[in-house]
Amino acid sequence: MVKRGVILAVLSLLLLPLVFASHSATITSDYNPIYETNPVNVTLTVENGLFSSHSINSVNVQTNGFAINNIAQLLGWTLTNNNSINFFTTTNAISNWGSQNFGFTISADNVAQDTQNNWTVTTTDTDLDSQSNTLQFTILNDNTAPIITSTLPGAFIPGNNELFEVDANDPETGINSANLYFSNCDLIFNNQTNTSSMQYTANTLICVNGLCSLNKDLTAENEGDICFRYDVSNNGGEISTTNNLTSIIDRTAPSVTLTSPNDGVFIAANSVDLIFSANDNYDNDLNCSVDVNGNPNTVNGIGNLSYNLAVNDGIYTWFAACTDEVALIQTTASRTFTVDNSSPNITITSSSVTDRGNDAIINVSIEDLGSGVNQSSITAEMIDANGNLTQVLIIAGQITYPTTIASTPGVYTVIITADDNLGQQASESLQFRVRETFAITLTLSQSQIDASTPNNTRYVNLTGNIAKDDSSIPSGIIDITKIMSNESVNIDNLTGNFETQIEIPQTNGMYTIFASFINGLDTFTRTVSVNVGPYCGNNIVDSGEECDSSTAAICDDYGFSQGTVSCSATCTIDTSQCSNPGNSGGNNGNGGGSGGGSHGRSSGSSNGFIYTPPVIEETEELIEQEPTSGIIETVNLEPEAESKGVKEVLENEEPPRFIVGAAISALENFTKKLDKRLIIAALLIGLLLYVLGWKREDDWDRYFRKYGHH
Structure with a gap:
């Protein structure tokens, strides 16, 4: 029985398409009522029924009451639009239980009242079976104006x-x-x-x-x-x-005119009304601005207008500008006024103290940045230390007030008064003091002391004198600030002299001694210095000195054969009195100063082996040979032998005996200060010279017979 029932059910399903129509279409849309002439996007949906036996392959739409603005293209569908819209496909037909959307952009027709329009949608399947459906589209009438x-x-x-x-x-x-x-x-x-x-x-x-x-x-x-x-x-x-x-x-700009204050005036006030007039041929309410030093201030209206400006001392530049409704603008020229609420500025400067007998110089400056100084109003008065009032003159910004030795010392007062051109007055005063002066002189018994040297004194005497500017002698004491202590020393009432003793420290250095005299508010001071430590002239050769006062050096130490070496005032060796025989006047070594002079035309070394032949006065040219092993020779040639070598000249002379004589002559001047090693070196140098060419005895004998040797 079960098997028979299942078989019947399957047969029923297979036979259902034969019982129903070829297709069953359902049509829907998303349209909502719109006002006439308005555009809208509309989507139509076509669905094929579950039990349809054939697929829908054609859709036709009648769009009554609307204009078609746009139709969406569908993949696989062919579109035609001829009084109606038709979609057709051979590949994408709508099968049973399937659907397809069709999109349109449409605009509603103009209507006199709210209207309903029917759209007819006809679907056809692959069996050529057709089915029609109706949709209602409502158009609303717009009866209100914009x-x-x-x-x-x-x-x-x-x-x-x-x-x-x-x-x-x-x-x-x-x-x-x-x-x-x-x-x-x-x-x-x-x-x-x-x-x-x-x-x-x-x-x-x-x-x-x-x-x-x-x-x-x-x-x-x-x-x-x-x-x-x-x-x-x-x-x-x-x-x-x-x-x-x-x-x-309106093509005419407003008319704007400044009224007050006038250009260039000076004003003494805390506020100023800036007044102007503004008019226009059409606009009765102009937009105006009063600009003061670059800062605009709004003033609207027409006719006589004003702006109240709070002011301080200074220069103000202002103008007015007005704009009408069409942005035409009129700007006035600028005016300047100066606010001066201050009296002149008087500056007085001078030295606070003037020595009696000198001129007191008082500098005076009077300025007024506003209306200026009324020059005719300036007065200058001086009140002296006795209360006497006198008029003084200001010349080129200065008052020169002379004082004499007889002037009363004390406080003097200068008073300056001046008005500006607005009548505002200022007065300033300055006080200065005229004083009597005292001259102090100081003398030390020694200005240089080597306190560390045995037997040298560690004390110096200080003497001094003090005198008043009127040549009178002051009484009282003078304070001495010593190196190692302080002392108040009595002044001799008859002479003004004073004296004391100063102890010198053993530490080297420059020390200053102060002498001070107090007279009321004033202190007069004089100083003197003493140098403690080694110095040139203390008879001791200190570091950096070649000698001090005297020297044991001799001229031979510096390459000279006669004369005297001395110590200069600056503690350096002086060889200016050294010489060699045959030289005309003084030494030929340019001696003198630190280190002694040089010998002949050599380097001046005191330890070298130096030999200089005498100079023959009639020679016109000197030929210098390079020094060989410490020996420097200068040969004087005869004029006629100018182009010849030394040996060529010597060959024409009678040969002297040379070798032993030359060596002995050179050694006589230098062996005193030379040790054995230097002597041996000199002998080796002589031998070397002989081997290199100076070995012809006849040449050397001829040379020394002519020029001589020492």
Whole structure:
């Protein structure tokens, strides 16, 4: 029984398509009612029934009451649009229990009232079986006109290429179009009826999202009124119209004139009213500004206007500028005034103390940055230490007040008075003191002491004198600040002399001794210094000295054969009195100064082996041979032998005996200071010279017979 039932169920399912129609289509949409002329996106959904025996491969749509703006293309479907929209496919048919969406962008027709439109959707399957379905689409009528929110231009325009604009909205169907109607009110006039005969010209505006505008050239229009109005239509055909509007073409800038204060004046005040007048041919409320030293201050209105400015001393520059409704601006020229609430500034300077007998110099400066100084008002007075008042002169900014030895010491007062050109007065005073002076002289018994040297004294005597500027002798004491102590020393009332003894420290250095005399407010001081330590002249050769007062050196130490070496005042060796026989006047070694002089034309070394032949006066040219092993020779040539060598000259002379004589002569001057090693070195050098060419005995004998040797 079970098996028989299952078989029957399967057969029933297989036979169901034969029982029902080829297909069963269901049509739905997402459309909602819209206002006339409005666009909308609509989706139609076609579903094939579960028990359909054939697939839907054709869909036809009749769109009554709407314009088709766009149709979505479907993959695998062919689209035709000829009075109705038809979709056809051979590959993507809608099978049973399947569906397909079809998309459209549509715009509603213009309707006089709310209207229902039926769309007929016909589906055809692969068995050519067709089925029609109906959908209702409602279109709403827009019976309200657009709302106008703003217009341009405003009350005033400059009359150039002006923007005319109307802004409107219509939430139901939107703004469709707008027109401008324009007239020059001042040109159109009917004398018979004495009324304006408004003749308007129409201009179509361009609308974008409810904002409709047009630029209109008004440069040919005269100044004065223009009249205009707008009408705006929505997509439903309703129209809104503005009232008649007017605007004034204004091409004339305001007139602005400064009134007070005048240019260049001086003012003594804490506030100043800046007054100006402003007028315009059309605008009755100008936007004005008063600029003071670069800071603008707003003043609006027309006619006589003012701005109250709080002021301090100084210079103020101001001007006014006014702007009308069309941004035409008029700016005045600048004016300057000076606020001077201060009296002149008087500065007096001088030295606080003037020594009696000298001129007191008082510097005076009088300035007034405002109205200036009234030069005729300046007075200068001096009150001396006795209270006497005298007039003094200011010349080139200075008062020169002479004092003498007889002038009374004390406080002197100078008083300066001056007015500015606004009558504001100032007075300043300065006090200075005239004092009597005292001259102090100091003398040390020694200014240099080597306190560390045995048997040298560690004390020096200090003597001094003090005298008053009127040559009188002061009484009292003088304070001595010593190196190692202080002392008050009595002054001799008859001579002004004083004296004391100064102990010298053993530490080297420069020490200063002070002598001070106090007279009332004044202290007069004199100093003297003593140098403690080694010095040139202490009979001891200290570091950095070659000698001190005397020396044991001899001329031979410095390459000379006779004379006396001395010690200079600067403790350096002086060889200026050393010489060699045969030299004319003084030494030929340029001796003197530190280190002694040089011998002949050599380096001046005191330890070298130096030999210099005598100079023959009639020679005109000197030929110097390079020194060989410490021996420097200078050969004087006869004029006729100028181009010849030394040996060529010597060959024409009678040969002297040389070798032993030359060596002995050279050694006689230097062996005293030379040790054995130097002597041996000199002998080796002589032997070397002999081997290198100076070995011809006849040459050397001839040389020494002519020139001699020592």
